[in-house]
Amino acid sequence: MKWGMMSSLFPRQRGRNKEVKSKAAVYPYLVWMIIFIIVPTALVVVFAFTDKGGTFTLQNLQEVGQYSNIFLRSIWLGAVATVVSLVVGYPAAYIISRHSVSRQNTLIMLIMLPMWMNFLLRTYAWMTLLEDSGFINRALMACGFPSVHMINTQGAVVLGMVYNYIPYMILPVYSVLTKIDPSVIEAAEDLGADRRTVFLRVTLPLSMPGVISGVTMVFVPSVSTFIISKMLGGGSNLLIGDLIDMQFLGSAYNPNLGSAISLVLMVLILICMGIMNQFDENGAAEGGMMV
Amino acid sequence: MKAVSRIYMFLLFLFLYAPIFVLVIFSFNGSSTMSRSVWSGFSLRWYARLFQDQMLLVSLRNTLIIAVVASAVSTVLGTAAAIGINGLNKWARRVVMNVTNFPMMNPDIVTGVSLMLLFVAAAKFMGNLALGMVSLIFAHITFCLPYVILSIMPKLRQMDPNLAEAAEDLGCTPRQAFFHVVLPEIMPGVVTGLIMAFTLSIDDFVVSYFTSGTTQTLPIFIYSMTRKRVSPEINALSALLFGTILLLLIIINIRTSRESKRSETLQKEA
Numbered sequence: 001m002k003w004g005m006m007s008s009l010f011p012r013q014r015g016r017n018k019e020v021k022s023k024a025a026v027y028p029y030l031v032w033m034i035i036f037i038i039v040p041t042a043l044v045v046v047f048a049f050t051d052k053g054g055t056f057t058l059q060n061l062q063e064v065g066q067y068s069n070i071f072l073r074s075i076w077l078g079a080v081a082t083v084v085s086l087v088v089g090y091p092a093a094y095i096i097s098r099h100s101v102s103r104q105n106t107l108i109m110l111i112m113l114p115m116w117m118n119f120l121l122r123t124y125a126w127m128t129l130l131e132d133s134g135f136i137n138r139a140l141m142a143c144g145f146p147s148v149h150m151i152n153t154q155g156a157v158v159l160g161m162v163y164n165y166i167p168y169m170i171l172p173v174y175s176v177l178t179k180i181d182p183s184v185i186e187a188a189e190d191l192g193a194d195r196r197t198v199f200l201r202v203t204l205p206l207s208m209p210g211v212i213s214g215v216t217m218v219f220v221p222s223v224s225t226f227i228i229s230k231m232l233g234g235g236s237n238l239l240i241g242d243l244i245d246m247q248f249l250g251s252a253y254n255p256n257l258g259s260a261i262s263l264v265l266m267v268l269i270l271i272c273m274g275i276m277n278q279f280d281e282n283g284a285a286e287g288g289m290m291v
Numbered sequence: 292m293k294a295v296s297r298i299y300m301f302l303l304f305l306f307l308y309a310p311i312f313v314l315v316i317f318s319f320n321g322s323s324t325m326s327r328s329v330w331s332g333f334s335l336r337w338y339a340r341l342f343q344d345q346m347l348l349v350s351l352r353n354t355l356i357i358a359v360v361a362s363a364v365s366t367v368l369g370t371a372a373a374i375g376i377n378g379l380n381k382w383a384r385r386v387v388m389n390v391t392n393f394p395m396m397n398p399d400i401v402t403g404v405s406l407m408l409l410f411v412a413a414a415k416f417m418g419n420l421a422l423g424m425v426s427l428i429f430a431h432i433t434f435c436l437p438y439v440i441l442s443i444m445p446k447l448r449q450m451d452p453n454l455a456e457a458a459e460d461l462g463c464t465p466r467q468a469f470f471h472v473v474l475p476e477i478m479p480g481v482v483t484g485l486i487m488a489f490t491l492s493i494d495d496f497v498v499s500y501f502t503s504g505t506t507q508t509l510p511i512f513i514y515s516m517t518r519k520r521v522s523p524e525i526n527a528l529s530a531l532l533f534g535t536i537l538l539l540l541i542i543i544n545i546r547t548s549r550e551s552k553r554s555e556t557l558q559k560e561a
Contacts, residue, residue, distance in 0.1 A: 022375060022377070022378035025372065025375035026371070026372050026376055028368055028372070029371065029440075030390075032368065032433070032436065033391070036406065036430075036433040037393060040402075040408060040409040041393075042404050043405060043412070072539070092303050094298055095296040098296075110304060110307075114308065114311060116494075116536045117533055117536065118494055118509075118513060118532070119496070120510060120513045121389065121525070121528075121529045122310065122311070123311060123517075125311060125314045126310055128313065129309075144296070163306070195414075218397060218413050220396070224401070224447070225460055226400060227496070243402075244404060248404055248501060249500075249501070255408065258404065259408070262400070262404050262405070265400075269396070269397070273396050
């Protein structure tokens with residue numbers, strides 16, 4: 001009672017009291033995240049550093065070294081898919097951003113629509129197209145060309161990655177491009193820059209934040225995929241994801257080794273993200289200095 | 292230049308849509324032979340076969356149950372969390388937001404594997420339980436939560452912090468202030484979060500794959516179909532799903548354009 005009177009006399013105090021209450025709303029969430037994010041991540045680390053009996057060992061991590069060729073292949077294919085997505089996606093985002101607003105909305109809707117289909121179905125679609133007796137080869141033969149072996153190659157895996165993840169490149173680049181102040185472009189034109197110079201010296205640098213988030217959003221799922229390589233790469237183009245899958249649910253059941261591989265993948269991705277964020281911050285700082 | 296950009300966009304959309312259209316067309320294929328790409332007459336047999344598949348109906352039911360429960364729980368928990376985070380000081384907020392961002396940056400497969408380790412350990416601890424619906428729901432709530440929070444946070448930032456206080460000064464209990472003032476104010480963010488959680492849950496394969504045990508969800512069912520050599524039912528399923536999505540989007544589009552027209556006319560009248 002006394003406290004109630006005090007608090008109505010001092011509204012500031014009451015505000016603080018309310019703040020304490022609203023802070024309390026975060027606790028259930030924190031408990032949830034500790035149980036389902038932090039503990040499981042800690043389990044991965046523990047499994048990675050122990051053997052089947054539960055004693056400490058570094059053997060799992062040493063074994064990961066044997067698979068360095070698979071790691072390199074994953075990074076290589078993921079990087080190629082990211083570069084292809086950027087080279088194909090940037091012009092598309094640029095073209096879309098030049099249209100009227102209602103047209104832009106329709107085009108973006110059309111870019112996003114395939115993403116609403118489950119990616120297993122989208123990847124399966126390419127299986128039927130790329131097969132040796134598939135749609136493309138039949139079309140080629142009907143036109144008198146020799147058939148081409150496409151399925152179960154690295155090219156098919158990259159194609160699957162680009163097909164599934166290119167919207168993640170186009171969308172962030174597009175949204176940054178539409179936010180560029182048109183008067184900046186006009187200023188460059190007034191100062192005598194031709195279209196090429198305007199693009200290279202103004203539009204492109206200003207769109208870098210979009211490019212960076214697009215690159216991460218394509219690279220991360222590409223590097224860690226196991227479905228695309230399984231469906232389009234056959235058995236011979238294993239990626240990190242396939243390796244992890246095999247240790248947990250596959251024939252090579254060994255959760256300790258699987259955890260070690262997952263840990264290395266996780267650290268790899270977090271380092272990549274850190275580097276990309278660094279770029280982003282530098283870009284922002286430069287932009288700030290320019291103004 | 293215009294012609295070049297038109298051709299470019301045409302080729303891009305051809306690349307994006309041709310595979311889907313091929314699937315849809317071949318869902319009406321009469322052939323039952325080994326090849327998936329020989330046309331032999333119109334038929335609806337794969338659709339009939341699909342609806343006779345008991346597994347499909349079970350997996351569809353599971354997917355919907357999980358999506359409804361996971362999106363509802365993650366929206367309630369996420370809304371509370373967003374409000375709580377908004378009241379934290381800078382340092383604590385930074386820590387909590389890092390925890391929130393972590394599962395979004397982490398590759399799905401690592402999230403799936405880590406949750407699998409947790410659930411397997413917990414199931415053993417509680418006496419030989421198996422992974423299934425419960426572990427799936429827990430996993431789905433976990434990966435939906437960050438998206439709910441991130442769609443509500445901007446709305447909370449935009450809101451005038453004095454509003455809730457004003458409501459309380461005018462005699463509302465904190466509870467009334469929340470339901471009558473704060474919640475309506477952040478509702479658009481809450482709805483976006485709910486829809487996002489629902490679609491993420493329906494669409495998820497990777498995390499479900501590691502946390503489902505022997506329980507089937509729709510994406511897992513699709514996966515088991517793609518593992519078979521020939522499964523033309525998958526074409527029929529794709530066509531049905533694509534049709535449903537298209538229909539939903541068209542309805543949403545018509546509604547929003549109608550609403551914007553209505554608000555335009557209202558503005559003119561005013």
